[in-house]
Amino acid sequence: MNDLLSLGQHRIWKRMTVSWAGAKAGDHVLDICCGSGDLSFLLSQKVGSDGKVTGLDFSKEQLLIASSKQHSKNCFSNIEWIEGDALNLPFSDGSFDAITMGYGLRNVVDRPKAMQEILRVLKAGSRVAILDFNKSEELLTSTITEWIIDNVVVPVASAYGLLEDYKYLKTSIRGFLTGKELEKLALEVGFSSARHYELSGGLMGCMVAMR
Numbered sequence: 663m664n665d666l667l668s669l670g671q672h673r674i675w676k677r678m679t680v681s682w683a684g685a686k687a688g689d690h691v692l693d694i695c696c697g698s699g700d701l702s703f704l705l706s707q708k709v710g711s712d713g714k715v716t717g718l719d720f721s722k723e724q725l726l727i728a729s730s731k732q733h734s735k736n737c738f739s740n741i742e743w744i745e746g747d748a749l750n751l752p753f754s755d756g757s758f759d760a761i762t763m764g765y766g767l768r769n770v771v772d773r774p775k776a777m778q779e780i781l782r783v784l785k786a787g788s789r790v791a792i793l794d795f796n797k798s799e800e801l802l803t804s805t806i807t808e809w810i811i812d813n814v815v816v817p818v819a820s821a822y823g824l825l826e827d828y829k830y831l832k833t834s835i836r837g838f839l840t841g842k843e844l845e846k847l848a849l850e851v852g853f854s855s856a857r858h859y860e861l862s863g864g865l866m867g868c869m870v871a872m873r
Contacts, residue, residue, distance in 0.1 A: 683791040689759035695766025699728030796867030
């Protein structure tokens with residue numbers, strides 16, 4: 663579905679996110695709101711057999727899908743799946759060398775709390791990379807994004823029986839933060855630096871913040 667709707671571009675966005683997070687061989691890294699595991703699998707390749715990936719999500723169903731994919735590929739033994747809350751991460755302070763979060767911050771009920779928790783479990787000098795739809799400050803870009811959602815994403819999702827999973831997107835993006843607001847939030851909770859990158863003409867965005 664993601665391949666169809668993004669013409670394969672989502673794979674590029676996710677690889678860029680993992681790269682910006684700065685994960686390297688031997689690292690212990692966290693993928694928050696991991697879903698079915700796309701970012702976790704990319705992180706697994708980065709950290710290698712001496713590293714460890716923890717994929718966390720509140721949805722047991724998504725974690726079961728991720729675990730099934732892990733076993734079918736039989737080459738990602740360094741991933742552990744944990745059912746948990748992004749607002750109350752079950753980890754000690756400074757546990758991770760890098761963190762990713764894909765399409766999760768937009769949907770949590772308390773974004774400052776989520777960012778505080780990310781800051782708490784991240785090691786000093788390490789980075790988090792947060793990928794999501796971009797709430798553009800440009801009227802033309804936001805209009806194009808909403809047109810794509812209404813006329814491409816939702817109809818295609820409906821044809822596949824996934825209308826409920828996609829029809830909320832337009833409202834959700836409207837209620838999200840702009841790139842500048844995401845940078846401001848990161849700095850306010852204590853990150854030392856933050857920068858938001860627009861991808862694919864402003865359709866997507868990735869905010870990179872350093873502890």
